[in-house]
Amino acid sequence: MIGAVSPKSRIPCRSVGPCGYARVEFANPFRAGYGDNVRIEGVTRESGRSRRVHEREMPRRETVKPKGGRAQFILERMSAALARGRHAEASRLFKEGQSCRAIPADEHLFDWLGKSVGKRGTTLLVRAFAETPCFFCSKGRESCERCDAKGYLGAAMVCEPCLGLGTTRCAYCDGSGWVGVDYVPAVLRLQVLTLRTKAAIERLKALVRQPLSEPTRRNCRTSLKQNGGALLVANSILGTFENIITAIRRFDQLPPKEESRANTLVDTCVRTTTRADRYVRETLKRMAVAVRFMAQLAARDSDEQPLAASRAEYYDHLVGSDHYSGTFLDHPFLREAVSQAQEGKEKKRASG
Numbered sequence: 001m002i003g004a005v006s007p008k009s010r011i012p013c014r015s016v017g018p019c020g021y022a023r024v025e026f027a028n029p030f031r032a033g034y035g036d037n038v039r040i041e042g043v044t045r046e047s048g049r050s051r052r053v054h055e056r057e058m059p060r061r062e063t064v065k066p067k068g069g070r071a072q073f074i075l076e077r078m079s080a081a082l083a084r085g086r087h088a089e090a091s092r093l094f095k096e097g098q099s100c101r102a103i104p105a106d107e108h109l110f111d112w113l114g115k116s117v118g119k120r121g122t123t124l125l126v127r128a129f130a131e132t133p134c135f136f137c138s139k140g141r142e143s144c145e146r147c148d149a150k151g152y153l154g155a156a157m158v159c160e161p162c163l164g165l166g167t168t169r170c171a172y173c174d175g176s177g178w179v180g181v182d183y184v185p186a187v188l189r190l191q192v193l194t195l196r197t198k199a200a201i202e203r204l205k206a207l208v209r210q211p212l213s214e215p216t217r218r219n220c221r222t223s224l225k226q227n228g229g230a231l232l233v234a235n236s237i238l239g240t241f242e243n244i245i246t247a248i249r250r251f252d253q254l255p256p257k258e259e260s261r262a263n264t265l266v267d268t269c270v271r272t273t274t275r276a277d278r279y280v281r282e283t284l285k286r287m288a289v290a291v292r293f294m295a296q297l298a299a300r301d302s303d304e305q306p307l308a309a310s311r312a313e314y315y316d317h318l319v320g321s322d323h324y325s326g327t328f329l330d331h332p333f334l335r336e337a338v339s340q341a342q343e344g345k346e347k348k349r350a351s352g
Protein backbone atom coordinates (compact mmCIF):
# COMPACT_ATOMS: atom_id res chain seq x y z
CA MET A 1 0.00 0.00 0.00
CA ILE A 2 1.45 3.29 -1.01
CA GLY A 3 -0.98 5.52 0.84
CA ALA A 4 -1.17 9.22 0.25
CA VAL A 5 2.55 9.90 -0.07
CA SER A 6 3.00 12.69 -2.55
CA PRO A 7 5.26 11.70 -5.45
CA LYS A 8 7.62 14.56 -4.61
CA SER A 9 8.40 13.28 -1.14
CA ARG A 10 9.06 9.69 -2.16
CA ILE A 11 12.64 8.59 -1.77
CA PRO A 12 12.54 4.86 -2.39
CA CYS A 13 14.83 2.46 -0.63
CA ARG A 14 14.50 -1.26 -1.36
CA SER A 15 15.17 -3.77 1.38
CA VAL A 16 14.55 -7.46 1.94
CA GLY A 17 13.49 -8.49 5.44
CA PRO A 18 14.25 -11.76 7.23
CA CYS A 19 10.90 -13.20 6.13
CA GLY A 20 11.97 -12.90 2.52
CA TYR A 21 9.74 -9.97 1.60
CA ALA A 22 11.12 -7.33 -0.66
CA ARG A 23 9.76 -3.97 0.33
CA VAL A 24 10.21 -0.42 -0.70
CA GLU A 25 10.36 2.22 1.97
CA PHE A 26 9.66 5.82 1.25
CA ALA A 27 11.47 8.37 3.31
CA ASN A 28 8.71 10.82 4.04
CA PRO A 29 9.16 12.72 7.28
CA PHE A 30 5.49 13.64 7.48
CA ARG A 31 4.11 10.15 7.37
CA ALA A 32 5.56 7.72 9.84
CA GLY A 33 2.78 5.10 9.56
CA TYR A 34 4.08 1.81 8.18
CA GLY A 35 1.40 1.54 5.51
CA ASP A 36 2.08 5.01 4.24
CA ASN A 37 5.77 4.57 3.96
CA VAL A 38 6.09 1.00 2.83
CA ARG A 39 5.05 -0.78 -0.32
CA ILE A 40 5.34 -4.55 -0.35
CA GLU A 41 7.01 -5.31 -3.64
CA GLY A 42 6.92 -9.06 -3.85
CA VAL A 43 6.96 -12.31 -1.97
CA THR A 44 9.70 -14.84 -2.19
CA ARG A 45 8.16 -17.41 0.18
CA GLU A 46 5.48 -19.94 -0.69
CA SER A 47 2.36 -17.99 -1.42
CA GLY A 48 0.18 -20.00 1.04
CA ARG A 49 2.03 -18.75 4.10
CA SER A 50 3.14 -15.48 2.77
CA ARG A 51 0.32 -13.25 3.94
CA ARG A 52 0.31 -14.58 7.51
CA VAL A 53 4.07 -14.13 7.83
CA HIS A 54 3.74 -10.66 6.47
CA GLU A 55 1.06 -9.71 8.97
CA ARG A 56 3.12 -11.07 11.85
CA GLU A 57 6.02 -9.02 10.66
CA MET A 58 4.16 -5.81 10.31
CA PRO A 59 4.73 -3.45 13.20
CA ARG A 60 1.71 -1.91 14.85
CA ARG A 61 0.61 1.05 12.86
CA GLU A 62 1.55 4.24 14.55
CA THR A 63 0.05 7.52 13.63
CA VAL A 64 2.65 10.08 14.51
CA LYS A 65 1.40 13.54 13.91
CA PRO A 66 3.77 16.43 13.57
CA LYS A 67 3.74 18.45 16.76
CA GLY A 68 4.35 22.12 16.36
CA GLY A 69 4.46 21.97 12.60
CA ARG A 70 6.64 20.31 10.03
CA ALA A 71 9.85 21.90 11.24
CA GLN A 72 9.36 20.46 14.73
CA PHE A 73 8.64 17.01 13.31
CA ILE A 74 11.75 17.08 11.16
CA LEU A 75 13.77 18.36 14.09
CA GLU A 76 12.63 15.44 16.25
CA ARG A 77 13.64 12.91 13.59
CA MET A 78 16.86 14.75 12.96
CA SER A 79 17.73 14.84 16.68
CA ALA A 80 17.09 11.10 16.91
CA ALA A 81 19.41 10.51 13.93
CA LEU A 82 22.09 12.75 15.44
CA ALA A 83 21.84 11.00 18.81
CA ARG A 84 22.48 7.68 17.06
CA GLY A 85 25.40 9.12 15.10
CA ARG A 86 23.56 8.70 11.79
CA HIS A 87 25.12 11.72 10.18
CA ALA A 88 24.05 11.11 6.60
CA GLU A 89 20.44 10.60 7.69
CA ALA A 90 20.47 13.76 9.85
CA SER A 91 21.88 15.92 7.06
CA ARG A 92 19.37 14.41 4.58
CA LEU A 93 16.45 15.22 6.89
CA PHE A 94 17.73 18.76 7.24
CA LYS A 95 17.93 19.14 3.44
CA GLU A 96 14.42 17.72 3.12
CA GLY A 97 13.22 20.26 5.66
CA GLN A 98 14.76 23.00 3.56
CA SER A 99 13.31 21.71 0.31
CA CYS A 100 9.79 21.71 1.76
CA ARG A 101 10.43 25.13 3.35
CA ALA A 102 10.00 23.91 6.90
CA ILE A 103 13.57 25.06 7.57
CA PRO A 104 14.82 28.35 6.11
CA ALA A 105 17.42 28.08 3.36
CA ASP A 106 18.48 31.73 3.38
CA GLU A 107 20.25 34.10 5.76
CA HIS A 108 17.50 33.52 8.38
CA LEU A 109 18.80 30.01 8.95
CA PHE A 110 21.36 31.12 11.50
CA ASP A 111 18.68 32.72 13.71
CA TRP A 112 16.39 29.75 13.17
CA LEU A 113 19.11 27.36 14.33
CA GLY A 114 19.72 29.41 17.47
CA LYS A 115 16.03 29.38 18.36
CA SER A 116 15.18 25.82 17.26
CA VAL A 117 18.17 23.63 18.01
CA GLY A 118 20.37 25.84 20.17
CA LYS A 119 24.15 25.87 20.35
CA ARG A 120 24.52 22.18 21.09
CA GLY A 121 22.12 21.16 18.32
CA THR A 122 23.94 23.40 15.83
CA THR A 123 27.28 21.83 16.84
CA LEU A 124 25.82 18.36 16.26
CA LEU A 125 24.41 19.44 12.92
CA VAL A 126 27.76 20.84 11.83
CA ARG A 127 29.31 17.51 12.75
CA ALA A 128 26.61 15.66 10.81
CA PHE A 129 27.35 17.63 7.66
CA ALA A 130 31.11 17.38 8.18
CA GLU A 131 30.85 13.61 8.41
CA THR A 132 28.29 12.96 5.69
CA PRO A 133 30.02 10.61 3.27
CA CYS A 134 30.27 11.17 -0.47
CA PHE A 135 27.21 9.78 -2.29
CA PHE A 136 29.26 8.32 -5.13
CA CYS A 137 31.97 6.24 -3.51
CA SER A 138 33.15 4.40 -0.46
CA LYS A 139 35.89 6.19 1.52
CA GLY A 140 36.92 8.26 -1.50
CA ARG A 141 37.95 5.25 -3.57
CA GLU A 142 36.69 3.60 -6.70
CA SER A 143 37.89 0.94 -9.10
CA CYS A 144 40.19 2.24 -11.81
CA GLU A 145 38.27 2.32 -15.08
CA ARG A 146 41.36 2.76 -17.20
CA CYS A 147 42.90 -0.60 -16.34
CA ASP A 148 39.64 -2.28 -15.32
CA ALA A 149 41.03 -2.50 -11.76
CA LYS A 150 43.91 -4.75 -12.94
CA GLY A 151 46.67 -2.21 -12.31
CA TYR A 152 48.36 -2.69 -15.67
CA LEU A 153 47.59 -1.96 -19.30
CA GLY A 154 50.02 -4.20 -21.13
CA ALA A 155 52.73 -6.75 -20.43
CA ALA A 156 55.12 -4.14 -18.97
CA MET A 157 52.89 -1.11 -18.73
CA VAL A 158 51.82 -0.01 -15.27
CA CYS A 159 48.52 1.91 -15.14
CA GLU A 160 49.66 5.39 -14.11
CA PRO A 161 46.37 6.95 -12.84
CA CYS A 162 46.02 4.24 -10.16
CA LEU A 163 49.78 3.61 -9.76
CA GLY A 164 49.20 -0.04 -10.53
CA LEU A 165 46.94 -0.47 -7.49
CA GLY A 166 43.70 -0.97 -9.46
CA THR A 167 41.99 1.52 -7.13
CA THR A 168 41.89 5.24 -7.68
CA ARG A 169 40.34 8.29 -6.07
CA CYS A 170 36.68 9.18 -6.53
CA ALA A 171 36.26 11.92 -9.10
CA TYR A 172 33.39 13.56 -7.18
CA CYS A 173 34.97 14.02 -3.76
CA ASP A 174 38.62 14.16 -4.91
CA GLY A 175 39.30 11.08 -2.82
CA SER A 176 38.32 12.78 0.44
CA GLY A 177 35.30 10.51 0.98
CA TRP A 178 33.14 13.44 2.21
CA VAL A 179 30.12 14.97 0.57
CA GLY A 180 30.83 18.16 -1.41
CA VAL A 181 30.66 21.47 0.46
CA ASP A 182 27.87 22.68 -1.87
CA TYR A 183 25.59 20.22 -0.09
CA VAL A 184 26.24 21.98 3.23
CA PRO A 185 24.03 25.00 4.11
CA ALA A 186 26.02 28.19 3.44
CA VAL A 187 25.94 29.41 7.06
CA LEU A 188 27.50 26.17 8.31
CA ARG A 189 30.19 25.78 5.65
CA LEU A 190 33.08 27.44 7.46
CA GLN A 191 32.40 25.42 10.61
CA VAL A 192 32.14 22.21 8.59
CA LEU A 193 35.45 22.97 6.86
CA THR A 194 37.09 23.70 10.23
CA LEU A 195 35.94 20.35 11.54
CA ARG A 196 37.11 18.52 8.42
CA THR A 197 40.53 20.20 8.65
CA LYS A 198 40.93 19.09 12.28
CA ALA A 199 39.80 15.56 11.45
CA ALA A 200 42.21 15.32 8.49
CA ILE A 201 45.13 16.48 10.67
CA GLU A 202 44.26 13.90 13.32
CA ARG A 203 44.02 11.25 10.63
CA LEU A 204 47.45 12.16 9.31
CA LYS A 205 48.92 12.07 12.82
CA ALA A 206 47.48 8.57 13.33
CA LEU A 207 48.81 7.48 9.94
CA VAL A 208 52.32 8.77 10.61
CA ARG A 209 52.36 7.15 14.06
CA GLN A 210 51.95 3.74 12.44
CA PRO A 211 55.31 2.58 11.08
CA LEU A 212 55.32 1.90 7.35
CA SER A 213 55.65 -1.69 6.27
CA GLU A 214 59.30 -2.46 5.42
CA PRO A 215 59.46 -4.77 2.39
CA THR A 216 61.61 -7.89 2.43
CA ARG A 217 61.91 -10.75 -0.05
CA ARG A 218 59.41 -12.75 1.98
CA ASN A 219 56.75 -10.16 2.60
CA CYS A 220 57.10 -8.03 -0.57
CA ARG A 221 53.53 -8.61 -1.81
CA THR A 222 51.88 -7.94 1.55
CA SER A 223 54.10 -4.92 2.09
CA LEU A 224 53.15 -3.51 -1.33
CA LYS A 225 49.49 -3.92 -0.47
CA GLN A 226 49.88 -2.28 2.94
CA ASN A 227 51.86 0.64 1.57
CA GLY A 228 49.35 1.05 -1.27
CA GLY A 229 46.55 1.22 1.32
CA ALA A 230 48.48 3.84 3.32
CA LEU A 231 48.99 5.84 0.13
CA LEU A 232 45.23 5.87 -0.50
CA VAL A 233 44.58 7.13 3.04
CA ALA A 234 47.21 9.84 2.59
CA ASN A 235 45.55 10.79 -0.68
CA SER A 236 42.20 11.07 1.06
CA ILE A 237 43.79 13.61 3.45
CA LEU A 238 45.27 15.55 0.52
CA GLY A 239 41.88 15.47 -1.24
CA THR A 240 40.22 16.88 1.89
CA PHE A 241 42.73 19.75 1.99
CA GLU A 242 42.28 20.49 -1.70
CA ASN A 243 38.49 20.59 -1.32
CA ILE A 244 38.77 22.92 1.67
CA ILE A 245 41.04 25.34 -0.17
CA THR A 246 38.89 25.40 -3.33
CA ALA A 247 35.72 25.84 -1.25
CA ILE A 248 37.19 28.79 0.65
CA ARG A 249 38.26 30.41 -2.61
CA ARG A 250 34.69 30.22 -3.85
CA PHE A 251 33.27 31.89 -0.73
CA ASP A 252 31.60 35.27 -1.14
CA GLN A 253 32.99 38.20 0.77
CA LEU A 254 33.19 37.13 4.42
CA PRO A 255 33.00 39.32 7.53
CA PRO A 256 36.57 40.15 8.76
CA LYS A 257 36.49 37.65 11.66
CA GLU A 258 35.36 34.79 9.44
CA GLU A 259 37.81 35.76 6.72
CA SER A 260 40.66 35.52 9.16
CA ARG A 261 39.41 32.06 10.22
CA ALA A 262 39.20 30.99 6.57
CA ASN A 263 42.77 32.20 5.92
CA THR A 264 44.01 30.30 8.97
CA LEU A 265 42.35 27.16 7.61
CA VAL A 266 44.10 27.56 4.24
CA ASP A 267 47.45 28.08 6.01
CA THR A 268 46.89 24.98 8.14
CA CYS A 269 46.01 22.87 5.09
CA VAL A 270 49.09 24.10 3.20
CA ARG A 271 51.39 23.47 6.18
CA THR A 272 50.05 19.98 6.76
CA THR A 273 50.27 19.15 3.05
CA THR A 274 54.07 19.37 3.27
CA ARG A 275 54.02 16.78 6.05
CA ALA A 276 51.61 14.54 4.13
CA ASP A 277 53.77 14.84 1.01
CA ARG A 278 56.83 13.59 2.92
CA TYR A 279 54.78 10.59 4.03
CA VAL A 280 53.65 9.91 0.44
CA ARG A 281 57.26 9.90 -0.81
CA GLU A 282 58.40 7.56 1.97
CA THR A 283 55.55 5.20 1.08
CA LEU A 284 56.42 5.29 -2.62
CA LYS A 285 60.06 4.46 -1.82
CA ARG A 286 58.97 1.33 0.04
CA MET A 287 56.62 0.38 -2.79
CA ALA A 288 59.54 0.61 -5.23
CA VAL A 289 61.62 -1.72 -3.03
CA ALA A 290 58.70 -4.16 -2.74
CA VAL A 291 58.14 -4.43 -6.50
CA ARG A 292 61.91 -4.84 -7.06
CA PHE A 293 61.80 -7.89 -4.81
CA MET A 294 58.79 -9.08 -6.79
CA ALA A 295 60.75 -8.66 -10.03
CA GLN A 296 63.63 -10.72 -8.58
CA LEU A 297 61.31 -13.47 -7.43
CA ALA A 298 59.33 -13.68 -10.67
CA ALA A 299 60.30 -16.28 -13.27
CA ARG A 300 62.58 -14.80 -15.95
CA ASP A 301 60.23 -15.40 -18.88
CA SER A 302 57.03 -14.55 -17.00
CA ASP A 303 54.84 -11.48 -17.63
CA GLU A 304 55.23 -10.42 -14.00
CA GLN A 305 58.96 -9.81 -14.22
CA PRO A 306 58.97 -6.90 -16.77
CA LEU A 307 55.83 -5.42 -15.21
CA ALA A 308 57.34 -5.37 -11.71
CA ALA A 309 60.58 -3.90 -13.06
CA SER A 310 58.76 -1.09 -14.90
CA ARG A 311 56.64 -0.46 -11.81
CA ALA A 312 59.75 -0.03 -9.66
CA GLU A 313 61.15 2.44 -12.20
CA TYR A 314 57.88 4.36 -12.23
CA TYR A 315 57.71 4.61 -8.42
CA ASP A 316 61.31 5.85 -8.34
CA HIS A 317 60.38 8.48 -10.91
CA LEU A 318 57.41 9.60 -8.76
CA VAL A 319 59.56 9.87 -5.62
CA GLY A 320 61.80 12.33 -7.47
CA SER A 321 59.02 14.26 -9.23
CA ASP A 322 57.78 17.69 -8.14
CA HIS A 323 54.22 16.49 -8.24
CA TYR A 324 52.55 13.29 -9.23
CA SER A 325 51.17 14.33 -12.57
CA GLY A 326 48.71 11.91 -14.16
CA THR A 327 48.17 9.93 -10.97
CA PHE A 328 45.49 10.04 -8.27
CA LEU A 329 48.03 11.77 -6.03
CA ASP A 330 48.10 14.89 -8.16
CA HIS A 331 46.07 17.73 -6.60
CA PRO A 332 46.72 20.81 -8.77
CA PHE A 333 44.79 23.35 -6.66
CA LEU A 334 46.51 22.20 -3.51
CA ARG A 335 49.85 22.36 -5.28
CA GLU A 336 49.09 25.88 -6.43
CA ALA A 337 48.18 26.97 -2.88
CA VAL A 338 51.43 25.46 -1.55
CA SER A 339 53.57 27.26 -4.15
CA GLN A 340 51.72 30.55 -3.51
CA ALA A 341 52.43 30.20 0.20
CA GLN A 342 56.10 29.49 -0.51
CA GLU A 343 56.34 32.54 -2.81
CA GLY A 344 54.71 34.68 -0.11
CA LYS A 345 57.26 33.46 2.45
CA GLU A 346 60.18 34.18 0.10
CA LYS A 347 58.89 37.69 -0.63
CA LYS A 348 58.55 38.35 3.11
CA ARG A 349 62.08 37.12 3.70
CA ALA A 350 63.46 39.24 0.86
CA SER A 351 61.68 42.40 2.06
CA GLY A 352 62.48 41.75 5.76
Ligand SMILES: [Zn+2]
Binding pocket: 144, 145, 146, 147, 148, 149, 150, 151, 152, 159, 160, 161, 162, 163, 164, 165, 166, 167
Ligand atom coordinates in the same frame (compact mmCIF):
# COMPACT_ATOMS: atom_id res chain seq x y z
ZN1 LIG B 1 44.38 1.71 -13.25
Ligand SMILES: [Zn+2]
Binding pocket: 134, 135, 136, 137, 138, 140, 141, 170, 171, 172, 173, 174, 175, 177, 178
Ligand atom coordinates in the same frame (compact mmCIF):
# COMPACT_ATOMS: atom_id res chain seq x y z
ZN1 LIG C 1 33.43 10.20 -3.55
